[in-house]
Amino acid sequence: MQELLDDRLVKAGIQVFVKRDDLVHPEVSGNKWRKLKYVLREVEERGLSKVLTFGGAYSNHLYAVAAAGSAMGLETIGIVRGEQPVEESATLQFCRHKGMQLDFVSREQYKQRQAPDYLVSLSEEFDNPYMIPEGGTTALALPGVREMVAEVAAQLGKSPDCFCVAAGTGGTAAGILSSGANVLAFAVLKGGRFLRDDIAALTSGLSNKGSLKLQTDYHFGGYAKWNAELLTFIDDFKIRFGIQLEQVYTGKMFFGLFDLVQKGYFPRGSVIVAVHTGGLQGLLRR
Secondary structure, three states: OEEOOOHHHHHHOOEEEEEEHHHOOOOOOHHHHHHHHHHHHHHHHOOOOEEEEEEOOOOHHHHHHHHHHHHHOOEEEEEEEOOOOOOOOHHHHHHHHOOOEEEEEOHHHHOOOOOHHHHHHHHHHOOOOEEEOHHHOOOOHHHHHHHHHHHHHHHHOOOOOEEEEEEOOOHHHHHHHOOOOOEEEEEOOOOOOHHHHHHHHHOOOOOOOOOEEEEOOOOOOOOOOOOHHHHHHHHHHHHHHOOOOOOOOHHHHHHHHHHHHHOOOOOOOOEEEEEEOOOHHHOOOO
């Protein structure tokens, strides 16, 4: 855990701590370590040898599954959104290096990734693999994320007023909420209001859950999109705090957090924990 020392925070009368989950593992970092822990334990306990999952060209989830699968001796298959590019991203190159079979599908076909008929056809095509949803977001992801919340309470000696997280599929936010903690989630993709319903579905039936606030104004044009203002913020953040962010997830979340601080969004005396969810392999090479 690292406290951010900054005049803007002093002026606002709040404390911000960063949960450095980017440091938990060199390849399966951040929220992916948390979300995959019990999923992969189930794969191992069932004696399975093949997993299939979904993601885009810059997917931290594909990267993590490829790394974990290689370490565990699993065969991995990635269903990738969009046509195969002439030059693959560093993320996809890493996945291939770790032995993941990549199958590129059209964006229209990718939209069917939760449809039962499509999942049956994939199961038949790839010989009945264990299927992990996009982002690793399942009920099995929640207990791993809850462990992070308990770590924070032990490190701070108390529970923070809220956790700030970047949100792509909502699994990390749901896991934190399931512990009873409050969450301010920053959607990293355009039209992210649907995340509210997805997160509610993951936490349905839980009696002791925190409150969710969802920010949808900090996507910078959509998933994996950015501009010069965001890149400048990321550079400044690294200089000020010695913490590297990237432009797909964490950069957007911290940009939104500091923008809200300067707008007086948080009550004075607030203690906030911002979760660094890793994903630094997706950092733009400049």
